[in-house]
Amino acid sequence: MNKRIAVMDLGTNTFHLLITEGSIADHVVLEHEHIAVKLGEGGINKGTIQPEAFARGLSTMQQFKKLIDKHQVDHVRAIATSALRNAGNGHDFIQQVKGITGIHIEIIDGDTEAGLIYEGIKASGCLSANNTLIMDIGGGSVEFILGNNNGITWKQSFEIGAARLMDKFHQTDPIPQASIVDLNNYLDDNLEPLFQAAEHLKVNKLIGSSGAFETFTALIEKPKNPNFKLKDVRNYDFDYEYLTKVTDDIISSSHDERATNPAINPVRVDMIVVASLITRFVMRRLDIHDVAMSTYSLKEGVLAQELAN
The missing domain is CATH 3.30.420.40 (ATPase, nucleotide binding domain)
Incomplete structure (x- = not known):
């Protein structure tokens, strides 16, 4: 039934x-x-x-x-x-x-949250046998999961979400270069467990779970196709150069420029700046050039769990 x-x-x-x-x-x-x-x-x-x-x-x-x-x-x-x-x-x-x-x-605690995000990403069908880093940028926390379609190798939740980082580092708009340096140093200190976990794994791909990554997708696709709708997309592979340009533009933009851009969800107008900086930091620190987005996340992971029962 x-x-x-x-x-x-x-x-x-x-x-x-x-x-x-x-x-x-x-x-x-x-x-x-x-x-x-x-x-x-x-x-x-x-x-x-x-x-x-x-x-x-x-x-x-x-x-x-x-x-x-x-x-x-x-x-x-x-x-x-x-x-x-x-x-x-x-x-x-x-x-x-x-x-x-x-x-x-x-x-739920951060460890459970990371596990449910993995289940959501797995349900979207974008995982393979290759080692992948999943990243979910929330307002309060960011979850990182290393694994593939066979299971999780490592996972951890960090209380460094976009709302927290914005409160600490993004007080002036556009964000000053000195604040970017401070933010990157902060991430370097706080994400050491991730770097250690990834050190002995060959991680070639980053999958961003919904949220900010949906905004990056819309910013790339809407200028090419005004009828583009995220609801029609489950997974999306980024062109590295396009993603780099879009995040560069976000980081250097003003609040008004972002607020008047129809591709940016109003709730993300300000937090998209630090979300871009986290994304770029992780890509650079782990030398990842293959980046994708899944519109599935925690809620789809919970749904997969419920439907399996």
Whole structure:
């Protein structure tokens, strides 16, 4: 019998809702919502959810509940990541959501998050037998997974997400060269476990999980094809030179230039700068020239897990 499943990924910047019907081999998407809640706004490095963000989160969960009821969903999973697991008032938020909507939110640790992202990327069909680095740039954390279609070799979550880095390093726009140097030094210090894990593996490919990598894709494809739609894409292989130019342009751009670019999702207008810098840093540090994007991520990993049960 076909199950209707709702999966929510409650991130630092965006709350996602995915409702599907069907089996693991054949399912249809009934609803796919992205709401820019910006849960970490104003408090991401202070360990608290600010009142305005708290209210936006509650309102979004009420919207999601209406959609879940509308589709008569059989099973619901709501997963919370960096912002809620680190906020002092994260538990209050979870209790209020439960009281208002009846939805139970699970807080997962970074290691579990990385594992679910891997399952999502694997479900997209873009992994091979070759060693690959998967990177998921969230607002609160960044997950790195080394592995292939046979399994995970190494994984780790780092609390260096785009909202945190923007708060620390991107106070002036365009971002000054001195801030870029400071950011790169910070990444060099904080990502040492990744460099050690990759040292003895031949890693030739980087796969970026949704988010910023969707923006890079849109910035490359929309000028060539105004009818380009990300929803029609599951996986995308970048031309290295195009990706380098697009990220260069983002890093040197002003807020107004990014805000008026229709290829940039409004929620990413500012955080796309540090996301570009992280991407370029990792590509350069690990000498990777083969880069791809998958629109699948954590929520598709949770869905794959649910459909397999």
